[in-house]
Amino acid sequence: MSQALTLARPYARAAFALAKDTGRLPRWSALLGFAAQAASVPEAQAAIGHPLAATADLVELLTPPGDADPEFRQFLAVLAENRRLALLPEIAGLYEQLRAEAERVVKARVTSARPLAADELEKLRASLRNRFGREIDLATAVDESLIGGAVIDAGDVVIDGSLRTKLARLGAALAN
Numbered sequence: 658m659s660q661a662l663t664l665a666r667p668y669a670r671a672a673f674a675l676a677k678d679t680g681r682l683p684r685w686s687a688l689l690g691f692a693a694q695a696a697s698v699p700e701a702q703a704a705i706g707h708p709l710a711a712t713a714d715l716v717e718l719l720t721p722p723g724d725a726d727p728e729f730r731q732f733l734a735v736l737a738e739n740r741r742l743a744l745l746p747e748i749a750g751l752y753e754q755l756r757a758e759a760e761r762v763v764k765a766r767v768t769s770a771r772p773l774a775a776d777e778l779e780k781l782r783a784s785l786r787n788r789f790g791r792e793i794d795l796a797t798a799v800d801e802s803l804i805g806g807a808v809i810d811a812g813d814v815v816i817d818g819s820l821r822t823k824l825a826r827l828g829a830a831l832a833n
Contacts, residue, residue, distance in 0.1 A: 669751030693749035
């Protein structure tokens with residue numbers, strides 16, 4: 658995994674630079690997302706790994722139907738010529754990290770014991786915005802096993818305010 662990320666990093670940076678220079682960061686996110694998903698399909702993996710596969714055919718396989726973005730097609734051609742198309746999922750992930758950093762957005766996921774109301778989500782978003790000093794892209798999930806409270810995962814920062822964890826800590830303290 659770490660070797661794949663190391664190999665993917667310069668390509669992700671190049672894709673990010675191309676997209677940023679042309680003002681098409683969201684567009685490239687969509688294109689890379691499509692290509693990464695397409696490259697993950699077993700049949701596509703077989704084609705990508707085939708030594709006789711034509712670059713033009715691989716580019717066509719990994720480009721959304723009807724899309725004629727010449728810079729993206731050229732990017733895919735460079736990946737194909739360097740036998741790096743299998744890295745597309747890693748490239749897409751690294752690209753998204755670079756984009757979030759450039760747009761000063763923190764992607765956070767809040768997992769709660771029950772669905773959160775819109776006003777609760779807004780308060781949480783505002784609190785996280787104050788803490789990180791950036792805009793927050795908030796995704797939600799429900800896990801009833803938390804019993805109550807929530808777990809917030811914002812990349813390097815995890816805030817576990819779940820009742821399940823608090824009960825586990827109390828049980829551990831009582832056992833000692």
